Amino acid sequence: MLLAEAGNPPMLKVFTMRVLLTTTSYQDTPGDHHALLESQGYEIHRERGPLPESKMLELAGQFDAFLCGDDEITTAVLDKAQPRLRVISKYGIGLDKINVEECTARKLPVLFTPGVNHTTVAEHTFCLLLALVRNLVDSANSVRAGQWKRVTGNEIWNKKIGIVGLGRIGQEVAKRAIAFGMEVHGMDIYWPEAFAKENHVTRHETIESLIAAVDVLSLHANLSESTKHLVRADRIALAKPGLLVVNTSRAELVHMPDMIAALDAGTIGGYGTDVLDEEPPPADHALLKHPKALITPHIGSRTYESVPRQAMRATLNLVNYLKGEKDVIQANKF
Numbered sequence: 001m002l003l004a005e006a007g008n009p010p011m012l013k014v015f016t017m018r019v020l021l022t023t024t025s026y027q028d029t030p031g032d033h034h035a036l037l038e039s040q041g042y043e044i045h046r047e048r049g050p051l052p053e054s055k056m057l058e059l060a061g062q063f064d065a066f067l068c069g070d071d072e073i074t075t076a077v078l079d080k081a082q083p084r085l086r087v088i089s090k091y092g093i094g095l096d097k098i099n100v101e102e103c104t105a106r107k108l109p110v111l112f113t114p115g116v117n118h119t120t121v122a123e124h125t126f127c128l129l130l131a132l133v134r135n136l137v138d139s140a141n142s143v144r145a146g147q148w149k150r151v152t153g154n155e156i157w158n159k160k161i162g163i164v165g166l167g168r169i170g171q172e173v174a175k176r177a178i179a180f181g182m183e184v185h186g187m188d189i190y191w192p193e194a195f196a197k198e199n200h201v202t203r204h205e206t207i208e209s210l211i212a213a214v215d216v217l218s219l220h221a222n223l224s225e226s227t228k229h230l231v232r233a234d235r236i237a238l239a240k241p242g243l244l245v246v247n248t249s250r251a252e253l254v255h256m257p258d259m260i261a262a263l264d265a266g267t268i269g270g271y272g273t274d275v276l277d278e279e280p281p282p283a284d285h286a287l288l289k290h291p292k293a294l295i296t297p298h299i300g301s302r303t304y305e306s307v308p309r310q311a312m313r314a315t316l317n318l319v320n321y322l323k324g325e326k327d328v329i330q331a332n333k334f
């Protein structure tokens with residue numbers, strides 16, 4: 001006899017979608033994204049990312065979707081995660097920790113969140129730059145320590161800034177640089193003609209030409225084979241003495257031993273960076289205590305305005321994709 005005939009409802013196996021959520025700013029910042037994600041009936045497993053490959057390997061295979069940040073998603077992780085894994089929703093822009101090529105080959109969508117954190121990151125770029133030129137951290141610390149260290153700094157007005165990567169963030173940096181009275185130079189493999197014309201940005205075809213022309217170099221290109229170690233000794237050698245470098249993109253755009261040698265020699269006057277090759281860094285990381293380095297812990301996009309926008313976009317991407325709806329921003333096409 002069928003169970004239903006005995007007055008019981010038919011036994012249906014309910015399939016619960018399992019989602020791995022790793023991004024800490026998403027979890028720690030209030031916003032409507034929490035309610036949206038929680039209302040979907042998914043089973044959500046929370047971790048404090050970014051997770052290394054070893055931890056991802058431990059977890060992979062149990063989830064239908066990743067809602068992730070800069071966690072290491074390698075071929076080995078994908079091998080373990082599939083066939084169950086159906087989608088990766090990256091909270092953020094930089095996809096360098098995900099093997100996107102491999103995802104594409106597997107027709108696994110990688111969703112991301114362009115256009116929601118560019119103003120916040122541009123503001124942080126100027127936090128780093130202004131803090132560098134006015135010795136902000138040292139002088140403020142001196143006051144706390146009972147000293148009154150009136151250190152002489154520099155203006156950025158009338159100085160030349162070179163922007164590597166005139167994409168979303170780079171363009172916002174350019175606009176702010178103009179407002180500060182800086183002369184803007186730039187370089188991009190896809191030159192934004194209309195923006196550059198309207199904002200009088202001087203175009204450089206090569207990093208060598210750009211680095212030689214400017215007082216400040218600000219890095220905003222995505223990390224790829226073509227941008228890895230873009231800033232290295234032979235190019236630093238072309239710079240004006242005391243060049244300042246600001247990096248809110250990815251650490252690997254800079255060759256670290258060459259940067260440290262240039263800071264020691266004074267060829268580079270200061271390095272303000274929001275990103276490191278190891279995050280969090282080991283206690284003996286060569287840059288940590290360098291007097292000419294100013295490091296923030298990858299907070300470029302972490303504001304109460306930007307995080308909910310980014311989190312909402314990442315959640316909408318995930319939810320809409322799983323429902324088969326169109327409002328989804330996909331990084332890889334197949």
Ligand SMILES: NC(=O)C1=CN([C@@H]2O[C@H](COP(=O)(O)OP(=O)(O)OC[C@H]3O[C@@H](n4cnc5c(N)ncnc54)[C@H](O)[C@@H]3O)[C@@H](O)[C@H]2O)C=CC1
Pocket residue numbers: 092093094095114115117118121164165166167168169170187188189190220221222223224226227248249250274275298299300301302
């Ligand atoms: N510190 C932080 O919290 C954050 C860091 N980021 C980083 O900033 C990067 C840029 O973000 P968006 O401006 O939104 O990306 P985007 O894609 O709008 O801009 C990147 C630009 O770099 C250019 N580019 C690529 N290769 C180049 C090369 N070899 N030489 C010169 N230009 C090159 C591209 O053509 C593009 O215009 C992200 O990839 C990410 O790594 C993004 C958000 C937050």
Ligand SMILES: O=C(O)C(=O)COP(=O)(O)O
Pocket residue numbers: 025069070091092093094095117298299300301302
């Ligand atoms: O958007 C990106 O690529 C970022 O680097 C932002 O990092 P976060 O989302 O703050 O961990």
